[in-house]
Amino acid sequence: MRNIRIRHGRLSAAFAGMFVAVCAHAADAPDQTAELIKRGAYLATASDCVACHTAPGKKPFAGGLPISTPVGTIYSTNITPSMDSGIGRYTEEDFSRALRLGIRRDGANLYPAMPYTSYARLTDVDTQALYAYFMHEVKPVDEPGPTTSLPFPMNIRASMKGWNLLFLDPKPYAPDPQQSVEWNRGAYLVQGPAHCSTCHTARGFLMQEDMSRELGGAQVGPWYAPNITSDTVSGIGNWTKEELAQYLHTGRVQGKAQAAGSMGEAVEHSFQYLDMADIDAIATYVKSVPAIRDSADAGTRFTAGKISSELSTLRGADGIQTVGEANPSGAELFQGSCASCHSAHGEGSKDGYFPSLFHNSATGARDPNNLIAAILYGVDRKTSAGQAFMPGFGGKPTDAMQLTNRDIALLGNYVLKQYGRADATITEEDVAEIRSGGPSSNLIALARGGMAAGAVVVVLIVIFFVVRRRKRRAA
Ligand code: HEC
Ligand code: HEC
Ligand code: HEC
Incomplete structure (x- = not known):
C-alpha cells in the first residue's frame, strides 16, 4: 500500500535526537509525565509513525508523504502539534478517535492508508502516552501539507x-488468558503498533486485510512481503526464534533472508530500536x-539453489564488457553487474556481507518479485549492525548502470536457474510492472468497485434511518 522513500540517515539521527530529548526532559518534568512521554516515544517508534508522516527532505512528522x-x-498529514497546520488543537479524545477509529477532529473519516485498523488494538494508556509524546516532545511545524483528492467515489x-x-x-x-505474558505482549505488538499484517496479510475484495490469511504474504508496492506464518514449507516455521529476532533487529539472517x-x-526506523524483550x-x-x-x-525458499556458475563457458571469464553490448546473455549480464559482489559462483563473500544468491528467500521464492525489485532498487539499510548497500540497476536511461527490462528478465532468469527456484520465470512485463511501482492497475477497477460498494452501504444506512424516522413520524 505504501510507497515510501525517506532519507535514512537523517531519520535515524532524528530518532536518536528524540530519545536524548526525552531523557533530558525527564529531569525537569514531573516523573509521571516524563514516564508517559518516554513510553509514548517508544510506542511512536514501534508504530513507525514517522515513516508515513515525513516527506523526503522535510521535518519529522510534518506529513506530505505521497502514499x-x-x-x-493519498498524502499523509502534519501530525506535529502546530495549531494551524498540525494536530495542535486535538484533545486527547480527538487523538484517540483519529488513531483508533480513523475519524479526524472535524469528524471526517480517514482513509485506511492510515493503519487505524491496527492501531485500534492500542490500549487506552498507550494511546494516552502517544498523545503526551506528540504534544510535549514533537516540535510544531507550521507548514500545511498537500491535500488528498481522490477521484469519485473515493x-x-x-x-x-x-x-x-x-x-x-x-x-x-484483549489478552488471551490461555497464553503466556510474553505471547500476549507479542500479539499486542504485532497486531497493534508494529502492524505487521498491514504488509504481510493479503487484502480482500474491499481492500480489507483478510485475517483468514493472517501473515500469509502480500504484495506491497514493488516488494512482496512473504508468508511468515509457522508453516515449515511456505512460511518461516523452520526459522528458530533467535533467527527471527536477529532478522527484526538487524535486517538479515545469513543463508536465509535480508530486509530491503x-x-x-x-x-x-522501527524494529531495530525495540527492546530485545519485545523483539523476543x-x-x-x-x-x-x-x-x-x-x-x-x-x-522452503531458504533452501533452494546451490553454488554454481556458467561463467567458465564465457569468453575469458573475467572482465567481460557486457553492459551496453548489443545482446548480452543472462550469464554475461551477471558477470558484468553482479559477480563482483556476489562472486562468480553466487556464494557471496566469506563474512556474509555480500549474501549468497542461493539459500536466499529473494531467489528461492515462487514469486520472483523481490529479486526483480532488488535488481531495480538495490538495498540500503542502516542499523546499529552497520549499513547494507547494494546499488539499484533501474536508474534513468542515461545512467551507465541502467539495465533494461529485457536485460533484467534475462539476468533474473539466469539467477533463478543457477541459484534459486528453477521453475520460476521472469518476463519483461513482470519487470515493467515492478519498475512502475508494483502491480496495481487491475486492482484499481476492483478497489473502485470496493469503495463504491462502501458508498452504497452508506447510502443504504442513510435510507434505512430516514425510512425509520419517517415511519416513526407517521405512527
Ligand atoms: C502506513 C502509513 C501511516 C502510518 C504508519 C501512520 N499514519 Fe497517520 N496517517 C496516514 C495517512 C495517509 C493519513 C491521512 C489519511 C487521510 O487523509 O485520510 C494519516 C492521518 C493521521 C492523523 C489525522 C490527522 C489529521 O487531522 O489530518 C493522525 C492524528 C495520525 N495519522 C496519527 C498517526 C500516529 C500517531 C501514528 C503512529 C502511531 C501514525 N499516524 C502512523 C498514514 C500513516
Ligand atoms: C511496511 C511493510 C512491512 C511491515 C510493516 C512488516 N514487513 Fe516484514 N517484510 C516486508 C517486505 C516487503 C519483506 C521482503 C523484504 C525483502 O525480501 O527484502 C518482508 C520480509 C519479512 C521477513 C523475511 C521473510 C522471508 O522469507 O524473507 C520476515 C521474517 C518479516 N518480514 C517479519 C515481519 C514482522 C514480524 C513484522 C512486524 C513486527 C513485519 N515483518 C512488518 C514488509 C513489511
Ligand atoms: C556493490 C555490491 C553489489 C552488487 C554489484 C550487487 N549486489 Fe546484490 N546485494 C549486495 C548487498 C550488500 C546486499 C544486501 C545484504 C544485506 O541485506 O545484508 C545484496 C542483496 C541482494 C539480494 C537480496 C535482496 C533481498 O531483498 O533480499 C539479491 C537477490 C541480490 N543482491 C541480487 C543481485 C543481483 C542479481 C545483482 C546484479 C544485478 C547484484 N545483486 C549486484 C551487494 C551487491
Whole structure:
C-alpha cells in the first residue's frame, strides 16, 4: 500500500535526537509525565509513525508523504502539534478517535492508508502516552501539507463509514488468558503498533486485510512481503526464534533472508530500536501464527539453489564488457553487474556481507518479485549492525548502470536457474510492472468497485434511518 522513500540517515539521527530529548526532559518534568512521554516515544517508534508522516527532505512528522494506493495518491498529514497546520488543537479524545477509529477532529473519516485498523488494538494508556509524546516532545511545524483528492467515489470520505462497519474492530487488544505474558505482549505488538499484517496479510475484495490469511504474504508496492506464518514449507516455521529476532533487529539472517524495500525501512526506523524483550515477544507470537501452506511450494525458499556458475563457458571469464553490448546473455549480464559482489559462483563473500544468491528467500521464492525489485532498487539499510548497500540497476536511461527490462528478465532468469527456484520465470512485463511501482492497475477497477460498494452501504444506512424516522413520524 505504501510507497515510501525517506532519507535514512537523517531519520535515524532524528530518532536518536528524540530519545536524548526525552531523557533530558525527564529531569525537569514531573516523573509521571516524563514516564508517559518516554513510553509514548517508544510506542511512536514501534508504530513507525514517522515513516508515513515525513516527506523526503522535510521535518519529522510534518506529513506530505505521497502514499500510492490502488485508488490514487493519498498524502499523509502534519501530525506535529502546530495549531494551524498540525494536530495542535486535538484533545486527547480527538487523538484517540483519529488513531483508533480513523475519524479526524472535524469528524471526517480517514482513509485506511492510515493503519487505524491496527492501531485500534492500542490500549487506552498507550494511546494516552502517544498523545503526551506528540504534544510535549514533537516540535510544531507550521507548514500545511498537500491535500488528498481522490477521484469519485473515493472522494466521499463518508464512504469509509460503510467500510468501517464491515472491517473495523474498535476494541483494544484483549489478552488471551490461555497464553503466556510474553505471547500476549507479542500479539499486542504485532497486531497493534508494529502492524505487521498491514504488509504481510493479503487484502480482500474491499481492500480489507483478510485475517483468514493472517501473515500469509502480500504484495506491497514493488516488494512482496512473504508468508511468515509457522508453516515449515511456505512460511518461516523452520526459522528458530533467535533467527527471527536477529532478522527484526538487524535486517538479515545469513543463508536465509535480508530486509530491503519497505521491510528494510521498518527495520531501520522501527524494529531495530525495540527492546530485545519485545523483539523476543514478537518472535514468540509470530512463530505461533497458524500455518498457511501454498500447494505450489515443494520446498522452503531458504533452501533452494546451490553454488554454481556458467561463467567458465564465457569468453575469458573475467572482465567481460557486457553492459551496453548489443545482446548480452543472462550469464554475461551477471558477470558484468553482479559477480563482483556476489562472486562468480553466487556464494557471496566469506563474512556474509555480500549474501549468497542461493539459500536466499529473494531467489528461492515462487514469486520472483523481490529479486526483480532488488535488481531495480538495490538495498540500503542502516542499523546499529552497520549499513547494507547494494546499488539499484533501474536508474534513468542515461545512467551507465541502467539495465533494461529485457536485460533484467534475462539476468533474473539466469539467477533463478543457477541459484534459486528453477521453475520460476521472469518476463519483461513482470519487470515493467515492478519498475512502475508494483502491480496495481487491475486492482484499481476492483478497489473502485470496493469503495463504491462502501458508498452504497452508506447510502443504504442513510435510507434505512430516514425510512425509520419517517415511519416513526407517521405512527
Ligand atoms: C502506513 C502509513 C501511516 C502510518 C504508519 C501512520 N499514519 Fe497517520 N496517517 C496516514 C495517512 C495517509 C493519513 C491521512 C489519511 C487521510 O487523509 O485520510 C494519516 C492521518 C493521521 C492523523 C489525522 C490527522 C489529521 O487531522 O489530518 C493522525 C492524528 C495520525 N495519522 C496519527 C498517526 C500516529 C500517531 C501514528 C503512529 C502511531 C501514525 N499516524 C502512523 C498514514 C500513516
Ligand atoms: C511496511 C511493510 C512491512 C511491515 C510493516 C512488516 N514487513 Fe516484514 N517484510 C516486508 C517486505 C516487503 C519483506 C521482503 C523484504 C525483502 O525480501 O527484502 C518482508 C520480509 C519479512 C521477513 C523475511 C521473510 C522471508 O522469507 O524473507 C520476515 C521474517 C518479516 N518480514 C517479519 C515481519 C514482522 C514480524 C513484522 C512486524 C513486527 C513485519 N515483518 C512488518 C514488509 C513489511
Ligand atoms: C556493490 C555490491 C553489489 C552488487 C554489484 C550487487 N549486489 Fe546484490 N546485494 C549486495 C548487498 C550488500 C546486499 C544486501 C545484504 C544485506 O541485506 O545484508 C545484496 C542483496 C541482494 C539480494 C537480496 C535482496 C533481498 O531483498 O533480499 C539479491 C537477490 C541480490 N543482491 C541480487 C543481485 C543481483 C542479481 C545483482 C546484479 C544485478 C547484484 N545483486 C549486484 C551487494 C551487491
